[in-house]
Amino acid sequence: LVNPKAVGTLVHANLKPGRNLYLLATGTGIAPFMSIIRGVETYEHYNRVVVVWGTRIAKELPFRELIESLNTDEIFSEVTEGKLRTYFTCTREPYENEGRVTTAMYEGKVQDKLLLPPIKEEHDRVMICGSMPMNEELIKYLEGEGFTEGDSKTPGEYVVEKAFVG
Secondary structure, three states: OOOOOOOOOHHHHHHHOEEEEEEEEEHHHHHHHHHOOOOHHHHHHHHHEEEEEEOOHHHHHOOOHHHHHOOOOOOHHHHHHHOOOEEEEEOOOOOOOOOHHHHHOOOOOHHHHHHOOOOOOOEEEEEEEOHHHHHHHHHHHHHHHHOOOOOOOOOEEEEEEEOOOO
């Protein structure tokens, strides 16, 4: 059973309206994004939904096929309308994309591969869920680019999962 009302920090209401939604995850941080990418509301709010997921090895990307199939699935393709883009990367073995999620974002590798413009606070929104070092590094990067963190009181350009913050 799933609660019909989303709660926590990774919800659309905590973000300002925008064109592109980036979902940045490492390891099991993909979990909350699995429901977001299958939600009708997500595709009503954004022109593109970009999943960037990094793991150590390819075997740790078990949902890759499921995620990629959403644009062609008989049911979900009507929801995604081809708006879903993916970038999967590994850090400890040869893979089609290699390296850290943070590096792929800083260097524009994600945008280059997916034919997207550089990330900008004026029209891009970001949700972050991963290791604490990645979360902290991406927060510093995004804030340096002019992004502000959103919450339930004041929507911003990015949000970060805080479930594991001590």
